[in-house]
Amino acid sequence: MNNNIRTRFAPSPTGFLHVGGLRTALYNYLFAKQHNGAMVLRIEDTDQTRFIEGATENLIKTLKGMDIEYNEGPDKEGPYGPYIQSKRIAIYRNHANQLIEQGDAYYCFCTPEHLEKMRKKQEALKQQSKYDGTCRKYSSTEVQKKLDSGLPYVIRLKMPQEGNTTFKDLIRGEVSVQNELMDDQILIKSDGYPTYHLANVIDDYLMHITHVIRGEEWLLSVPKHLRLYEAFQWEIPQMAHLPLLLNPDRSKLSKRQGDVAVEDFLSKGYLPEALNNFVALLGWNPGDNQEFFTIEELIHKFSLERVSKSGAIFDFQKLKWMNSHYIKQLPQGERIKYFNNFLKKSGYDVSDSEKTQKIIEAIYKRVSNGEEILDQVKIFYNNTLHISEDNAKAILKKSTSEIVLNTFLEKANSYSEIDLLIFKNIMKEIQNQSGIEKEKLWMPLRVALTGVTHGPELPAVIEIFGKQKIQNFINQALKIRGTL
Numbered sequence: 001m002n003n004n005i006r007t008r009f010a011p012s013p014t015g016f017l018h019v020g021g022l023r024t025a026l027y028n029y030l031f032a033k034q035h036n037g038a039m040v041l042r043i044e045d046t047d048q049t050r051f052i053e054g055a056t057e058n059l060i061k062t063l064k065g066m067d068i069e070y071n072e073g074p075d076k077e078g079p080y081g082p083y084i085q086s087k088r089i090a091i092y093r094n095h096a097n098q099l100i101e102q103g104d105a106y107y108c109f110c111t112p113e114h115l116e117k118m119r120k121k122q123e124a125l126k127q128q129s130k131y132d133g134t135c136r137k138y139s140s141t142e143v144q145k146k147l148d149s150g151l152p153y154v155i156r157l158k159m160p161q162e163g164n165t166t167f168k169d170l171i172r173g174e175v176s177v178q179n180e181l182m183d184d185q186i187l188i189k190s191d192g193y194p195t196y197h198l199a200n201v202i203d204d205y206l207m208h209i210t211h212v213i214r215g216e217e218w219l220l221s222v223p224k225h226l227r228l229y230e231a232f233q234w235e236i237p238q239m240a241h242l243p244l245l246l247n248p249d250r251s252k253l254s255k256r257q258g259d260v261a262v263e264d265f266l267s268k269g270y271l272p273e274a275l276n277n278f279v280a281l282l283g284w285n286p287g288d289n290q291e292f293f294t295i296e297e298l299i300h301k302f303s304l305e306r307v308s309k310s311g312a313i314f315d316f317q318k319l320k321w322m323n324s325h326y327i328k329q330l331p332q333g334e335r336i337k338y339f340n341n342f343l344k345k346s347g348y349d350v351s352d353s354e355k356t357q358k359i360i361e362a363i364y365k366r367v368s369n370g371e372e373i374l375d376q377v378k379i380f381y382n383n384t385l386h387i388s389e390d391n392a393k394a395i396l397k398k399s400t401s402e403i404v405l406n407t408f409l410e411k412a413n414s415y416s417e418i419d420l421l422i423f424k425n426i427m428k429e430i431q432n433q434s435g436i437e438k439e440k441l442w443m444p445l446r447v448a449l450t451g452v453t454h455g456p457e458l459p460a461v462i463e464i465f466g467k468q469k470i471q472n473f474i475n476q477a478l479k480i481r482g483t484l
């Protein structure tokens with residue numbers, strides 16, 4: 001391939017960036033970078049009813065946070081701007097007028113009431129819901145008369161009504177659609193704004209886009225777009241339609257089913273590199289068993305040929321597992337800073353940086369995202385012992401547990417402070433004296449200090465707690481035991 005490859009990511013500013021949108025942006029970025037090409041960010045904001053203030057700025061911020069660096073966009077002017085569609089209205093209007101002059105489009109004066117009546121009639125006859133072509137039949141004299149009388153109108157594309165439209169998709173191969181199933185698509189709405197279909201085709205051509213990589217939901221719109229390319233006598237870009245993202249039950253992944261916005265994942269403490277790695281594998285198969293990729297490796301290995309046609313399951317558990325791997329790979333300084341932010345935001349006192357570092361180091365291997373640390377650190381900040389686990393209560397109830405805890409308290413009195421070495425010595429003395437060993441020796445202390453049977457490593461807990469808190473929690477554990 002040559003160096004003129006140009007891709008685009010063209011979201012609507014309707015809220016947060018969906019993970020499906022992230023995958024589309026990522027694939028466009030990887031493909032462009034791999035071929036030394038350029039990626040364009042274009043904001044498709046022509047549907048004014050769905051516009052949300054600040055959404056464009058949020059999109060730009062999120063893409064940058066995900067290290068997806070486009071070459072041209074609203075904040076990176078290039079030779080083919082502006083890159084916000086609402087600033088290009090005159091361009092679309094001129095092209096729509098050209099289509100009318102050529103006889104490839106027509107004015108439609110049908111009222112919403114007429115269209116609704118038509119839709120209901122089609123439903124009753126079990127016909128496909130589509131525009132019936134009422135205004136397509138008007139003569140130029142009739143059209144002019146209606147325009148002169150000031151009737152509101154839209155501009156529609158004249159679609160062929162017979163035969164098939166066949167095209168090649170880089171992922172799906174040859175696709176054929178019956179033309180009779182295609183609507184005479186609205187190109188310019190009554191408010192003067194273009195629809196996605198017109199603006200999209202015009203911008204892709206004027207911005208020299210060579211590869212259109214987008215979601216599967218646009219696949220059936222391709223015949224309309226090809227009709228526009230044909231009417232304008234423009235070269236058609238290559239197209240690739242990505243598979244849907246699915247829940248584990250194979251339903252479509254949507255905002256109604258929980259957090260699917262990239263911003264949600266980032267705020268929960270998923271690392272950008274983990275999210276990119278995970279999302280890259282949603283539908284793309286590298287052809288080997290490698291699961292962890294740097295962005296450079298993804299650029300090198302990615303190919304549209306290895307993107308699947310079928311829907312990709314969004315496995316939250318796999319994302320957690322992948323993120324925990326990336327957390328473990330963070331250099332210590334970055335890891336401390338990363339978790340420190342979550343603790344601080346939640347109101348934990350992080351002023352003792354040495355203690356905070358010890359707490360983070362004791363816990364980070366047990367969490368899969370930044371937010372999870374908030375539950376794990378409670379034992380280090382709480383002064384009250386909580387035991388809710390049935391297993392933990394069962395351990396505490398054992399007679400050997402009472403012996404271990406009482407003996408530990410007696411022996412601890414001989415020391416001004418308890419560090420790890422002293423702790424181990426005390427435990428050895430208890431073992432020699434009582435004959436209690438293994439789990440029956442260690443588990444009562446774990447439950448008494450952490451409230452759970454599986455938690456941070458005991459040595460770390462001892463070191464962070466210190467003598468006073470160790471004694472306090474063991475006393476509380478013995479009191480709790482008395483109530484079981």
